[in-house]
Amino acid sequence: MRITNLKLQNYRNINDLDYQPGPGLNIITGQNGQGKTNLLESIFVLAAGYSFRAGNYQNLLAYDKNSFSVKIDYSWQERQFTSQLDYKSGKAKFFINNKNASHRSEDTLKVVLFTPDDLYIVKGTPAKRRSFVDFVLCQISPDYRYDLDNYSKTLKKRNLLLKQEQTNSRTFGIINQIFIENAVSVIIKRINFINLLAEIVNNIYKEIDTMSAEIKIKYAVSFPIDSAKISLDILYQALEQSINNNRKQEKLRRTSLSGPHIDDINIYHNDKLARFFSSQGQQRTIALSMKLAEMYTFKKIKGFYPIFLLDEVLSELDNEKQRKLLEQLEKEDFQSFLTSVYIKPLTGNTVIIENGCLRRD
Amino acid sequence: MRITNLKLQNYRNINDLDYQPGPGLNIITGQNGQGKTNLLESIFVLAAGYSFRAGNYQNLLAYDKNSFSVKIDYSWQERQFTSQLDYKSGKAKFFINNKNASHRSEDTLKVVLFTPDDLYIVKGTPAKRRSFVDFVLCQISPDYRYDLDNYSKTLKKRNLLLKQEQTNSRTFGIINQIFIENAVSVIIKRINFINLLAEIVNNIYKEIDTMSAEIKIKYAVSFPIDSAKISLDILYQALEQSINNNRKQEKLRRTSLSGPHIDDINIYHNDKLARFFSSQGQQRTIALSMKLAEMYTFKKIKGFYPIFLLDEVLSELDNEKQRKLLEQLEKEDFQSFLTSVYIKPLTGNTVIIENGCLRRD
Numbered sequence: 001m002r003i004t005n006l007k008l009q010n011y012r013n014i015n016d017l018d019y020q021p022g023p024g025l026n027i028i029t030g031q032n033g034q035g036k037t038n039l040l041e042s043i044f045v046l047a048a049g050y051s052f053r054a055g056n057y058q059n060l061l062a063y064d065k066n067s068f069s070v071k072i073d074y075s076w077q078e079r080q081f082t083s084q085l086d087y088k089s090g091k092a093k094f095f096i097n098n099k100n101a102s103h104r105s106e107d108t109l110k111v112v113l114f115t116p117d118d119l120y121i122v123k124g125t126p127a128k129r130r131s132f133v134d135f136v137l138c139q140i141s142p143d144y145r146y147d148l149d150n151y152s153k154t155l156k157k158r159n160l161l162l163k164q165e166q167t168n169s170r171t172f173g174i175i176n177q178i179f180i181e182n183a184v185s186v187i188i189k190r191i192n193f194i195n196l197l198a199e200i201v202n203n204i205y206k207e208i209d210t211m212s213a214e215i216k217i218k219y220a221v222s223f224p225i226d227s228a229k230i231s232l233d234i235l236y237q238a239l240e241q242s243i244n245n246n247r248k249q250e251k252l253r254r255t256s257l258s259g260p261h262i263d264d265i266n267i268y269h270n271d272k273l274a275r276f277f278s279s280q281g282q283q284r285t286i287a288l289s290m291k292l293a294e295m296y297t298f299k300k301i302k303g304f305y306p307i308f309l310l311d312e313v314l315s316e317l318d319n320e321k322q323r324k325l326l327e328q329l330e331k332e333d334f335q336s337f338l339t340s341v342y343i344k345p346l347t348g349n350t351v352i353i354e355n356g357c358l359r360r361d
Numbered sequence: 362m363r364i365t366n367l368k369l370q371n372y373r374n375i376n377d378l379d380y381q382p383g384p385g386l387n388i389i390t391g392q393n394g395q396g397k398t399n400l401l402e403s404i405f406v407l408a409a410g411y412s413f414r415a416g417n418y419q420n421l422l423a424y425d426k427n428s429f430s431v432k433i434d435y436s437w438q439e440r441q442f443t444s445q446l447d448y449k450s451g452k453a454k455f456f457i458n459n460k461n462a463s464h465r466s467e468d469t470l471k472v473v474l475f476t477p478d479d480l481y482i483v484k485g486t487p488a489k490r491r492s493f494v495d496f497v498l499c500q501i502s503p504d505y506r507y508d509l510d511n512y513s514k515t516l517k518k519r520n521l522l523l524k525q526e527q528t529n530s531r532t533f534g535i536i537n538q539i540f541i542e543n544a545v546s547v548i549i550k551r552i553n554f555i556n557l558l559a560e561i562v563n564n565i566y567k568e569i570d571t572m573s574a575e576i577k578i579k580y581a582v583s584f585p586i587d588s589a590k591i592s593l594d595i596l597y598q599a600l601e602q603s604i605n606n607n608r609k610q611e612k613l614r615r616t617s618l619s620g621p622h623i624d625d626i627n628i629y630h631n632d633k634l635a636r637f638f639s640s641q642g643q644q645r646t647i648a649l650s651m652k653l654a655e656m657y658t659f660k661k662i663k664g665f666y667p668i669f670l671l672d673e674v675l676s677e678l679d680n681e682k683q684r685k686l687l688e689q690l691e692k693e694d695f696q697s698f699l700t701s702v703y704i705k706p707l708t709g710n711t712v713i714i715e716n717g718c719l720r721r722d
Contacts, residue, residue, distance in 0.1 A: 031679040032642030033572070054637055116641055116677070211394070276415055280477055280673055281393030281702060312641055315676040316477070318392040318702045341642060341679045 001110055001307055002335045003043070005073040010062040012038040014356040021337065022349035025329040028339045030353040036339035039353060040309050042070045043337065046085050047111040047307075049094070049103035057087045074109055077304065083109055110306035112298065114291045114313055121290060122274050122283040126264035133265060136294050137193055140301045144189050151182040155261055162254045167247075176243065179259070184235040186260040187221065191230060193297075194219045194265060200293040201286070208285055208324045213270050215286060222262040281316045288313055288325070295334060305334035314340045362471060362668055363696045364404070366434040371423040373399040375717040382698065383710035386690040389700045391714040397700035400714060401670050403431045404698065407446050408472040408668075410455070410464035418448045435470055438665065444470055471667035473659065475652045475674055482651060483635050483644040487625035494626060497655050498554055501662045505550050512543040516622055523615045528608075537604065540620070545596040547621040548582065552591060554658075555580045555626060561654040562647070569646055569685045574631050576647060583623035642677045649674055649686070656695060666695035675701045 006019040013035045028036050037053075045051050045060065054060055061068050067088035074081050084095045094100070096107050121132045137144040158179050161172045198217035205215045223242035227234050242258045243250070250257050267274045267286060274286055288310075299305045308329075314322050322342075329336050351358050367380040374396045389397050398414075406412050406421065415421055422429055428449035435442050445456045455461070457468050482493045498505040519540050522533045559578035566576045584603030588595050603619045604611070611618050628635045628647060635647055653669075660666045669690075675683050683703075690697050712719050 032570075032646070032677070032682060033640040037640055059637055209393075276420055279394045279398055285393070312677055316393070316673055316702055321393060341677055 001074055001076045001304065003072055003074045003109075003307060005071075006039075006043065007071040008039070008042055008069070010065040010068040011042050011070060012060055012062060012356075014038055014042075015062060017356070017358055019351070019358055021335070023335055024332070025326065025349065026335070026337045027350040028337065028353055029341070029350060032341060035353045035356045036341075037311055038356075040311050040337055040339055043072065043109075043307065044111055044113055044309060046070045046072050046083055047103070047109040052113060052115060057092055058090070060087070072109060076107070081107060081109075110298075112291060112294050112306050112308050114288060114308075114310045116312050116315065118287045118291060119280070119284050120287075122267055122278070122287045123280075124275075126262075129265040129267075130260075130263065132290070133190055133193065136297065137189065140298060141189070144186075147182065147185040147189065151179075151186050151260060154179045154182050155256055155259065159255050162250060162256065165251070165254075167251055179256070180236060180239050180243070183239055183259045184232055187219075187235055187263065188230070188232055190260065190263070191219045197290070197293050197297065200296050201289045204289040204292050204328075205286060207328055208289065208321050209282070210320065210324070213282075214268075215274075215289065216268040216271070218266045218268070220264040220266045222260075222264070223258040281318060281321070284313070284316055285321060292328075299334075308332075308334055308336035310336060310338040312339055312341070314338075314342060362435055362437045362665065364433055364435045364470075364668060366432075367400075367404065368432040369400070369403055369430070371426040371429040372403050372431060373421055373423060373717075375399055375403075376423060378717070378719055380712070380719055382696070384696055385693070386687065386710065387696070387698045388711040389698065389714055390702070390711060393702060396714045396717045397702075398672055399717075401672050401698055401700055404433065404470075404668065405472055405474055405670060407431045407433050407444055408464070408470040413474060413476060418453055419451070421448070433470060437468070442468060442470075471659075473652060473655050473667050473669050475649060475669075475671045477673050477676065479648045479652060480641070480645050481648075483628055483639070483648045484641075485636075487623075490626040490628075491621075491624065493651070494551055494554065497658065498550065501659060502550070505547075508543065508546040508550065512540075512547050512621060515540045515543050516617055516620065520616050523611060523617065526612070526615075528612055540617070541597060541600050541604070544600055544620045545593055548580075548596055548624065549591070549593055551621065551624070552580045558651070558654050558658065561657050562650045565650040565653050565689075566647060568689055569650065569682050570643070571681065571685070574643075575629075576635075576650065577629040577632070579627045579629070581625040581627045583621075583625070584619040642679060642682070645674070645677055646682060653689075660695075669693075669695055669697035671697060671699040673700055673702070675699075675703060 002023055003021055006017070006021070008014045008017040011017075017039070019039070028039055030036050041051055041053060051057075051060060057068075067086070069084065069086045071082065071084040074083070082097055083101075086093045086095075094103065096105060101108070120128045134148060138148065154175060158172075158175050161167065161169065161175060166172055194217055198215075201217060202215045206212065221235075221238075223239055225234065225238040227238075239258060246257050269278045269282060269286065272278075274283060278286070292308075295305060295308055313325070317325065326338075329338065351360055363384055364382055367378070367382070369375045369378040372378075378400070380400070389400055391397050402412055402414060412418075412421060428447070430445065430447045432443065432445040435444070443458055444462075447454045447456075455464065457466060462469070481489045495509060499509065515536060519533075519536050522528065522530065522536060527533055555578055559576075562578060563576045567573065582596075582599075584600055586595065586599040588599075600619060607618050630639045630643060630647065633639075635644060639647070649671075656666060656669055674686070678686065687699075690699065712721055
């Protein structure tokens, strides 16, 4: 996919903006609070139907206005699309080629977003890492979305029965079996995905960080497995065993103590856990590599690249890493948009944003 | 307080380091993963007795070593102190002037720390803002620590009774009254502190951001108050009223629905909520201003300045704000340590760290 034109009206601090980006790397630079992230956000909002910052569309309105509009022309597989989001007096309308459309439509603009908060995929809690994996897998695999939905529903039922102290009921026995089946379906897909991702991430990291560090990513199951090999059967038996062993604990704490809702993804930098032992700059580089890997995985499975949006990704990276990253983005086959407060070192197609207005230097 | 010498052995990636910082602003620069934050962290660990990153001392050991040591010479009110933390084979010993000491001692090195995560004081959940206020207030006011402890204990008891559906018991009536008394003691101290802080923060922000924005900080009570004036009596009546009105809701949800554990601190940038409407760079500048205000408040109440530690604070700030901040720190009467991946624009007393070793350029 490639954006050829972006038109914004009354969007946050941007009153009226027309932007024709280039096919490769596009850099949006400017001082703090001038509208860099607003511009990036508007592309995300058109693609996803929600903002990664403000809670609702109302917050995206320019001061004193009651309507805003985002209009993007893009090409995809040799076809042209125009997509538009109009928000007026509390109501939103979304069009593709002048027809009412849904953000879930096949033809909707697709993006992968990197924000400063994505650092917490590496640095944050296990929940952050699970959401990253779930988000990517749901995007590329409807099967996974189905399995995950089933698992979440069964987990809820199982926890309710534990709360109601009905673990001796016949219902609990049945729910328990379904729970294990759903759990292993989710886990096996996550493991396969992580194995695929791990190799790509390690290769990307080496491109950006020339200190020749090894990044390893491993899925960490929340229950013991007595086998080096992993299969559906082995997972099933191990989870069943773990649930039997934890019976007392689960009764006491009234909640499910093993399963994919507790699993983690361990990220190692030279064989040490990155969330404890890597510097902030290294953690950001790993998070970025994981997002780039998301781009490649998307392409591998869907056959085309989405748009890559990178918000303030250069922060805390040393000069060498900044240069390597920009070089890498310049030679990629996808279109990317990168915001940065630093004017230098800038290459590629650069625009400056000042008080919501664009200019080229 | 002023650090005159820092000596590290086997601390993370630093094998052996001797550092004589200057009295004012000290800048530690270097590429990612060279040890900038490790150096800063070692000062914090000596002062606080724990790390703001790794869970325990074990993680601070250099690779393949079983002991580390942090030794700091500092002057305070014309007296000289030497403080040392020795960790060996799982045991930690802490000395001030060669005598066993506690990190809570009066003579212990005092620091105020700014990390990249402090952005979330502005951007994050209400819990982050409450912890910031509680942390600072507990440091400067033993009375507040006492009130907050009492409130936490009473809240726990009250919630337990709500869970056990004992809201009609005599005990609940008594606990309820104590709960309200403890709550208003906490709230009134927080409000007074926020009013003091708000003015300082606004002044500092204007020094760093020359766009002449107004920063307002207001304590947001979690229950309605029918009065422009705030006093202990007014708060007491308002909270009592709110609890009466919420009786059904609290029974249903079995938890306390109003009180300082739910209050928030609203931060406004030009009359708009900063957590929704400010850019990442503006949010970081506000968070930084709040930390600087913490320094001034500490001085006002305790009569002396702690050491100011700033980890990667320049990230996402535009050139003008970086310059203003460094200028500000240079002319302050306290000693500060600032890490940065950017070699320029650097002023003051700068050292470069490379693979755990210091050099001056």
